[in-house]
Every structure is written in structure tokens, then in C-alpha cells.
Amino acid sequence: MRASEKAYEALREDIIEWRLLPGAVLGEVEQSERLGVSRTPLREALSRLTAEGLTTAAGGRGVVVTDISLADIDELFELRETLECKAAALAARRGDAALFEQLQKELLDAPGLIGAHDPARHDYYGLVGRLDTAIDAAISNSYLAQAMRSLRIHLVRVRRLAADDAERLTAAAGEHAAIAEAIAARNPRLAEAATTLHLHRSLSHLKATHTAH
Amino acid sequence: MRASEKAYEALREDIIEWRLLPGAVLGEVEQSERLGVSRTPLREALSRLTAEGLTTAAGGRGVVVTDISLADIDELFELRETLECKAAALAARRGDAALFEQLQKELLDAPGLIGAHDPARHDYYGLVGRLDTAIDAAISNSYLAQAMRSLRIHLVRVRRLAADDAERLTAAAGEHAAIAEAIAARNPRLAEAATTLHLHRSLSHLKATHTAH
DNA sequence: TTTGCACTCAGTGTATACAGAAACCGCCAA
DNA sequence: TTGGCGGTTTCTGTATACACTGAGTGCAAA
Numbered sequence: 180m181r182a183s184e185k186a187y188e189a190l191r192e193d194i195i196e197w198r199l200l201p202g203a204v205l206g207e208v209e210q211s212e213r214l215g216v217s218r219t220p221l222r223e224a225l226s227r228l229t230a231e232g233l234t235t236a237a238g239g240r241g242v243v244v245t246d247i248s249l250a251d252i253d254e255l256f257e258l259r260e261t262l263e264c265k266a267a268a269l270a271a272r273r274g275d276a277a278l279f280e281q282l283q284k285e286l287l288d289a290p291g292l293i294g295a296h297d298p299a300r301h302d303y304y305g306l307v308g309r310l311d312t313a314i315d316a317a318i319s320n321s322y323l324a325q326a327m328r329s330l331r332i333h334l335v336r337v338r339r340l341a342a343d344d345a346e347r348l349t350a351a352a353g354e355h356a357a358i359a360e361a362i363a364a365r366n367p368r369l370a371e372a373a374t375t376l377h378l379h380r381s382l383s384h385l386k387a388t389h390t391a392h
Numbered sequence: 393m394r395a396s397e398k399a400y401e402a403l404r405e406d407i408i409e410w411r412l413l414p415g416a417v418l419g420e421v422e423q424s425e426r427l428g429v430s431r432t433p434l435r436e437a438l439s440r441l442t443a444e445g446l447t448t449a450a451g452g453r454g455v456v457v458t459d460i461s462l463a464d465i466d467e468l469f470e471l472r473e474t475l476e477c478k479a480a481a482l483a484a485r486r487g488d489a490a491l492f493e494q495l496q497k498e499l500l501d502a503p504g505l506i507g508a509h510d511p512a513r514h515d516y517y518g519l520v521g522r523l524d525t526a527i528d529a530a531i532s533n534s535y536l537a538q539a540m541r542s543l544r545i546h547l548v549r550v551r552r553l554a555a556d557d558a559e560r561l562t563a564a565a566g567e568h569a570a571i572a573e574a575i576a577a578r579n580p581r582l583a584e585a586a587t588t589l590h591l592h593r594s595l596s597h598l599k600a601t602h603t604a605h
Numbered sequence: 606t607t608t609g610c611a612c613t614c615a616g617t618g619t620a621t622a623c624a625g626a627a628a629c630c631g632c633c634a635a
Numbered sequence: 636t637t638g639g640c641g642g643t644t645t646c647t648g649t650a651t652a653c654a655c656t657g658a659g660t661g662c663a664a665a
Contacts, residue, residue: 239657
């Protein structure tokens with residue numbers, strides 16, 4: 180793997196996992212020594228992070244990890260609803276019904292996954308990730324897919340703020356199943372509605388746990 | 393101005409103005425000599441361009457200018473309609489009515505600008521740009537605004553393909569005026585409808601002139 | 606005591622040298 | 636004639652040295 184790639188992955192993980200907190204200054208020399216690469220590939224990594232919005236250039240004094248406020252989360256979900264509703268509707272028109280039927284079945288069995296001994300919810304998030312991937316492929320619109328990918332980077336970071344309690348995840352799995360069902364049924368409006376519902380519930384849960392802290 | 397910024401602007405202009413055609417290979421040494429900067433800032437410029445989708449990394453052999461097919465234009469407008477309709481609706485809810493009333497008036501007078509001796513349509517595009525900026529500001533959603541900005545980079549490039557005939561520009565000015573009017577009237581659904589109409593007409597015109605070539 | 610200026614230093618921005626990898630060309634063999 | 640293999644070459648990827656800018660601090664003067 181290229182050194183710049185390695186540095187990028189490492190820094191992104193550190194930011195998403197909240198090991199590097201908002202406001203932290205990422206000096207080029209400091210980080211290049213920490214990650215064992217030279218300044219040139221590290222600069223490239225910082226450029227990518229800044230372009231994605233995970234860091235911001237603090238004129239002259241390195242880059243700092245961007246903060247995420249409650250207002251940001253609202254904005255993020257506003258865009259997310261716009262993009263994902265459109266994506267779900269398009270997937271319902273263009274997607275492979277059999278694939279989404281299969282995903283629906285697996286999602287209905289997801290409560291079993293959540294109950295299992297998997298602290299990181301690896302299986303569950305993997306399944307949800309497969310639904311995302313399937314939708315991305317079904318919409319066959321690279322620009323929309325790209326916009327959703329760049330959005331998900333921020334969402335993963337926000338997700339870490341919320342308590343991943345089993346109750347919410349079980350409900351979320353059901354909502355995801357409803358989305359998959361609507362797409363499999365080739366019903367764009369229903370897919371949109373199911374997505375809207377899911378996102379509103381996610382946001383409510385997020386805000387509830389966030390304000391609790 | 394920083395050398396990397398200078399290189400980025402120069403390359404972006406060259407690509408948008410179709411001086412660097414799709415498929416053109418941008419070698420680091422070659423371009424750094426042409427633009428009078430060293431390879432390091434040029435690499436940063438190429439990274440940004442690739443992140444934005446104007447170029448793609450051609451594994452091992454530099455980066456190449458990306459092509460834009462008719463299918464790409466369809467995808468681009470699919471995303472554009474999604475984002476701009478949402479933006480227009482939000483602007484209608486949150487925007488400053490007086491500002492958009494003013495813009496509407498100016499847009500209704502735009503046919504005068506188009507008739508004037510201005511081969512680059514500088515005044516006209518400036519006015520449309522002010523409407524875009526006003527909407528960006530009104531939505532007060534940095535993520536949505538960012539998504540729209542990255543989209544516009546590609547759109548400017550596509551616009552150069554279409555013949556900027558006075559007839560179409562005059563009609564477009566009227567459509568823009570309708571959008572501004574709907575926002576000023578604080579009517580989200582109307583703003584959305586006006587935007588949908590405008591984008592469909594733009595796309596039709598684009599396709600008509602494109603297939604003519 | 607406060608304000609302004611200059612000096613210092615840390616850190617980025619740029620250039621360049623070197624290493625490694627991938628593609629192209631030519632040659633040889635089947 | 637064509638396919639494969641190896642050398643050469645040119646490119647990117649990385650490291651590092653140097654320059655310049657901007658901020659912080661300390662001292663002096665009002």
C-alpha cells in the first residue's frame with residue numbers, strides 16, 4: 180500500500196473513532212513521525228481529509244479536526260434525506276428485485292445478529308453496508324453515488340456519538356427491511372417514504388442520546 | 393498566491409474550457425514545467441482535480457482528463473435536480489424575500505444584457521451566479537451547499553458544450569426569474585416546480601445542441 | 606504600566622534528488 | 636508471423652533540504 184494511502188486511512192480512522200478530537204491540531208512533522216511516513220505523503224493525506232471536510236486548514240498553523248455541532252447533524256441529515264430518498268426511489272425503478280428481496284430476508288433476521296456476542300456489531304453493520312452498496316449499484320448514477328459516499332464518511336463519525344443500544348438497532352433493522360421490501364416491490368414512492376421514516380427515527384434517536392450526554 | 397493554488401486554477405480552467413481534452417494525459421514533469429511550478433505543488437493540484445472528478449488516476453501513467461458522455465450528462469442532471477429542487481424549496485422557507493424580489497426584477501431585465509455586446513455573456517452569467525450565491529446563502533446548510541458547488545464545477549464544463557444562443561439564454565433568464573419569484577413568495581413547492589422546469593429545459597437544449605455536433 | 610516594534614522560532618510551502626515500478630520496445634523462438 | 640520475455644526508459648512515489656511566512660515573545664520607550 181502507498182504511504183499516502185496508509186496515512187490517510189490511519190488519520191481518517193483516528194478522526195472517525197474520536198481518537199483525534201475536534202480542534203486537535205495535526206502538525207505535518209508531528210503526524211508524519213507518528214505514522215512513520217515522510218511529510219510529502221502525509222500532506223496528500225491531509226489534503227484529502229480537508230477536501231472531505233473532516234479537517235479544515237487553519238491558515239498557516241496546520242490543519243485542525245473539524246467540529247460537529249448539533250446544527251451540523253441537522254444539516255447532514257437534511258442532505259442525507261434528500262440524497263437517500265432519491266436513491267431509494269431510483270433503486271426501486273432500476274434495481275434487481277431478487278437481490279433486494281434477499282436483503283430484506285436477511286434484515287428481518289438481523290435481530291439475531293444483534294443479540295450475538297459482537298460488541299462492534301460487525302455483522303449487523305456489514306449487512307447494512309451491503310444494502311447501501313446494493314442501492315449504490317442499483318441507482319447507476321456515479322455522481323449521486325459519489326455524493327452519498329462523501330456523506331457517509333461524516334455519518335459514520337456521527338454514528339459513534341450515539342449509543343448503539345440493541346433496541347434501536349433492532350428497530351433500525353426493521354426500517355431497513357422496509358426499504359429493501361419497497362425497492363424489491365419496485366415502488367419508488369414507498370421506498371422514499373420508508374427512507375424518510377428511517378432517517379427521521381435515526382435522527383431523533385441520535386439527538387436524544389446526544390443531548391443526554 | 394500559493395504555487396499549488398495557481399497550478400490548480402490553471403489546470404481547472406484548461407479542463408473546463410476544453411483546452412485540455414478528455415483523455416489527455418497530464419504528466420507531472422510535463423505540466424510542472426508548463427505551469428512553472430515544481431512537482432510537489434502540482435501533485436497537490438492533480439489530487440484536488442481527481443477528488444473533484446475532473447481527472448482520474450490512470451494507474452502508473454499519470455492522470456487523464458475525464459470524459460463526459462451523454463449518459464454522464466443525464467446522471468449529472470439527475471443529481472442536479474435532486475439538489476437544486478431541495479435548495480430552492482429550502483430557500484423559499486428560509487431566504488430573505490426582499491433579496492430574491494430584487495433578483496427577480498434584474499432577471500426580468502436580463503434580455504437587455506444578452507443583447508449587449510458581450511461575447512462571453514459575462515454580465516448574464518454574473519447575474520445567474522448571484523442567484524446561485526443567494527440560494528446557497530439562504531439554505532444555510534453547508535453540506536448541501538458544498539455538494540452543489542462540487543456539482544457546478546462539472547456543469548460549467550458541460551455548459552461550454554452547448555451553443556449559448558441568445559434565444560435559449562433569454563428563455564433561461566425567464567425561468568430563473570420564476571425561481572426567484574417563487575422563493576420571494578415563500579412558496580417551496582412552487583420554487584421546486586420552477587427549478588424542475590428550468591432544469592428539464594436546460595437538459596433538453598443541451599442534448600439537442602450536443603447531438604447536432 | 607502599556608503599547609509598539611523587532612527578533613526569534615516553529616511550521617508550512619516548495620524544490621529537488623533518489624528509488625521503485627510499470628510500460629514500451631526490440632529480440633528471439635516457436 | 637506472432638507471442639513471449641527481458642532490457643531499457645520514463646514515469647510516479649517518497650524523502651529531505653531549504654526558504655519564507657506568520658505568530659509569539661521580550662524589550663524598550665512613552
